[in-house]
Amino acid sequence: MSSNDGRRPPVMADVAQLAGVSHQTVSRVLNDHPNVRGETRDRVLAAIDNLGYRRNLAARALVTRHSRTLGVVSFDTTLYGPASTLYGIEQAARAAGYFVSIVSLKTLTAELVVEAVEFLSDQGVDGIVVVAPQRSAASALAGLRSHVPVVAVEGGQAGEAPAVSVDQADGARQVVEHLLGLGHETVWHVAGPTDWLEAEGRLDGWRKALTAAGRPVPEPLVGDWSPRSGYDAGRRLAEVPGLTAVFVANDQMALGLLRAFTVLGIRVPEQISVAGFDDIPEAEFFNPPLTTVRQDFGEVGRRSIEILLRRVESGADLGYEQSVVPARLVIRDSSGPAARAKQS
């Protein structure tokens, strides 16, 4: 008797028939239209429940031109930072009733970013978050004419897509001031890769803070975020006479540097103070526990979704906008009072 004898899941018409209304009324109930009599609504809801009906979102997307899906393009989601940001984004998006479709890139070239954005556009996403911490990727966004709103995370550059980022420079400033406050004459720096905006922000903050305090600015070393590059930097810094404090651009490199110092018999913080950046969960249990800067990735995710959805739902291009999330210094054992001047 029913039009749904087969195994095929029920459609709106099945619900309508069971409730004795038109399919349009079912649609109205589902979309919370005001003009539906309470009793009718109840009847429809009962029928929906009865049949286990779930509406077909592909059909809905076809007619509304909205998929309720957001895309995320991210660099290597295996790393703590991107993974945490992605997590924050996903939580915020789902809380707002959106699906999240991701593309994770091994390398962040402009070409691949554009390709990823197009891939997601094809899928019909309503908006895209690009976690683009490298200059190359960030500039790719500038040349991108996407039909859907795009928000950049850690890729902010005036005049491009709206951006959310952590205040890297201020985090670096806090580290430097903390170390200078402990009596260190100056602070050396192991920077991240030069084309990373985060690395640049930390480098700038470090340099400005030293300059502001009237201290000498040593030549920074450059690593690639990996523990190994931190280890290498550590071996080199160990030979610098008079060095008493190092600010390493991320915790993983700081780990490598601590390892190098241990191998060389240099005691931290007695001889040299060390600070990192990120506050990965492991940092508290390094040898010694690492003074570092905590980034609130969850907040970054939430803000990026907030900005993106405002644009998706208004349908307008709201222009450039920047949101900066503060960073917070976390002091642990790896930083201590300056050693008495030592001549090497």
Added chain:
Amino acid sequence: MSSNDGRRPPVMADVAQLAGVSHQTVSRVLNDHPNVRGETRDRVLAAIDNLGYRRNLAARALVTRHSRTLGVVSFDTTLYGPASTLYGIEQAARAAGYFVSIVSLKTLTAELVVEAVEFLSDQGVDGIVVVAPQRSAASALAGLRSHVPVVAVEGGQAGEAPAVSVDQADGARQVVEHLLGLGHETVWHVAGPTDWLEAEGRLDGWRKALTAAGRPVPEPLVGDWSPRSGYDAGRRLAEVPGLTAVFVANDQMALGLLRAFTVLGIRVPEQISVAGFDDIPEAEFFNPPLTTVRQDFGEVGRRSIEILLRRVESGADLGYEQSVVPARLVIRDSSGPAARAKQS
């Protein structure tokens, strides 16, 4: 003149008109149908290129009943293991031309897993990968009657969804045999949370290997994967007389344990050998570098997608199936020859 004067993106009919064919022929070209004349195909492709046409996947999904999207339900993607698995899954899925929609759960209760699967089903995904390393989540899959194929990762339990997992027990066996081979009388164990299948696998492997070698099996301690719980375990183990070797169920807890030993002045590996599990990128730079077990998460991701797609594309329920990825011992400095018997 054109039917696409407006701002609206071109549709198949626009392409058809420009190429002087029917929209169906355009569809044939797009779907690689064999019966299209070469010259016609070229004309259509030129028109597509000319208009910048991209087909509407929502419309396609509506009629084909396939979205070319796969869903992933995962536990806290901030952790190295889940993040790496997710990455592997995403790479494999995208290589196969599928989109990946994710749901990341803070806690892994049966209820939340079911909810996540339904959320993804609503979206019309063609298949779902559930990273379900906890018993509660794995059993939720058993009671799940999803309309789409589901594959479990690290959640294998005979009779349920097909599963892909790393050979945890064999990894643990390798660790134990390595340590016994170094002359240790027995090996203590700091296990992961009891409801985690991975923790259980490692515990079993450890116990069996000791039993097989005719060694005493000490009472295992239980942590929660966090460095802090490893630290706590370290403090307790430091009081055990005669202890010379510890196998910790993951690298993060091993880090905490190493920290505790350092604080207590216990030297590794001279006094006590330590081994972990996971081989996180940091492990090589612990103090000392950690002997551990590497899991090939990329392979896990690839295999899960392979199994899932086989089911999605055949449309049949192919029954239970299990795929086990081998684990590999990585020997570093934290394990060494047994100390001469010491009486505490």
Added chain:
DNA sequence: GGGGGTAGTGTTAGCGCTAACAATTGCGTC
């Protein structure tokens, strides 16, 4: 030279939903 294939192409009919409009009812108003 007509039957029967087989490319190659067009025509038609939906997929399941929402938007727009039409129809019906009930009520207050003068």
Added chain:
DNA sequence: GACGCAATTGTTAGCGCTAACACTACCCCC
């Protein structure tokens, strides 16, 4: 008591695509 208006519900027409079938050439073969 006819009129206007609001509330409620139904009807119709697509959204852009693919599947199924129809049609036209053209070729091969006996």
